[in-house]
Amino acid sequence: MTRFLLRRLFFVLISLWVIISATFFLMKAVPGGPFSAEKKVPDEILKSLEAHYGLDKPLAVQYYDYLKSVVTWDLGPSFRYDAETVNQIINRTFKISLVLGLEALLLSIALGLFFGVMAALYHNKFQDYSSMVLAVIGMSVPSFILAVFLQYIFAIKFDIFPAGRFESPLHHVLPALSLAALPTAFIARLTRSNMLEVLQQDYIKTARAKGIKENAVMIKHAIRNAILPVVTYLGPLTAGILTGSFVVENIYGIPGLGTQFVQSITNRDYTVIMGTTVFYSIILVFMIFVVDMLYGVIDPRINITGDNAKGGNANEFQ
């Protein structure tokens, strides 16, 4: 187990190293460099600017400095805003994104499990069909379209919820819903098919044969086993909510890291783009790692050290 864990950790670190290096060399490959975009700067000023940001050093040295800065988590200054470093920007904005992300995460787990279990319990009945229709629609409508749609109906037409910003709890409802829709649909489908599979198992028959009440069979035997695999979805789920936040935060004018990231893309603020990408990658890669480990602990039937061929689609719809 420990050997396997270390091995996985090693690959996680390699993944991170690849994305960190890729970010670095891609940004270096941008024609022109960060200071050539606007009006012509005199050569001396350009020189001192480059010296200030360490851009006059040879590429290898810059790469080494960059790796060091990531390891020590000191991501340097923003090219566009003098007042803040990348660390400060992430610290300031991530809190907001984290709150919204956690709300969406909990909402999607709760709603997804509810609809999934419901659909399985009323298999091939109205509840099943309506849940699955909702799930397919939830999977197909991109989060930014849903966000715009909800904003238009509930904020502009009917003025039930505020259309933007992030202050009172009421402000949280629409963005959290928009972010949660896609993962809710996935969890609902996953839970439903797991439930249907579990209900066919012999131990359910045994439990019924022992004369246990149907409610207890469902809650203690069926649902508990059926929702286990949902844990594996937590990795892609986090990824989906994170990337969804880029657009949803923008639409609702929420000053989180997603908005900041999109802004830095529009401004071509390279240090912020690099820093944020690395930050997001670390969160996602470790989330998937932790979930993998967790799954082996929660469900002893799973032999995680084996080759898991089932995980093929985990990356879908990040």
Added chain:
Amino acid sequence: MSSNKVTLTPEHFKSYEKDIRQAEKISRKSLNYWEDVWIRLKSNKIAITAIVVLSVLILMAIFAPIFSSYEYQGQVLEDKNQPPSLEHWFGTDELGRDMFVRTWYGARISLFIGVVAALIDLTIGVIYGSIAGYFGRKVDEVMMRICDVLYGIPYLLVVIMLMVVLPQGLGTMILALTVTGWITMARIVRGQILQLKEQEFVLSARSLGSSTKRLLFRHLIPNAMGPIIVTLTLTIPLAIFTEAFLSFLGLGVQAPIASWGTMAENGIQALRYFPWRIFFPAFFISLTILAFNILGDGLRDALDPRLRK
């Protein structure tokens, strides 16, 4: 009671002419695998609806811009922001361009990106996966570790990075979508090949002297076609979604080319006053992704009925 009694006489019986040639006759037409799949798919009404919807979308994308009297980039500034009417079925945008023809022109771009990206994923994935699966051992180990490392990299972040750095355009978009997109396909193909290569028909083909190439392309890959097609059907909506997402971040194709994503991005700025400008592109993005998802699910059930849940 006794009046109902039937007395059986030899005349009631007829000797059965057993024809040995008839015994071997197959009364129904024998169906191959794909005909079976088609029969199962046909009985799935929702999947057939999805096929019809997709066909209509594709036909409209091809023909609507040809037969429309408007040009997708033609601006009539006096007619800007018109609501849908007989003249402009989907209204006009902020430069007085006809939204109907733009929507179908955008469909061309979005569908093109989706289909081409998915086909490139398919090609790379099938070749990579089948080599890893077929040769196994060290080759498989190395190739799959490379996959694991690339798989660990968040898809959308890579795509965004590439779009930021490379010059924007259709080619860049497709490149960005396929850079790590093929991995899912490679993993699925590898898993299939690993299972298939142990079966007897592969052994018999090999003992008959089939070359590796023949084994792979004639025996192994055609037998793995089911999961490959399902993955392909589910990759297309992912690519269309990602394209729209990127366009929404302002990283999409550049004007005058329009895709559904750029049109939606454009429309959102006018949401409050001219909602139809976002409605049509948003509706068709969702409809297309929905139809592909449903078709993918239907195909999965039809290709492997054991998996039906």
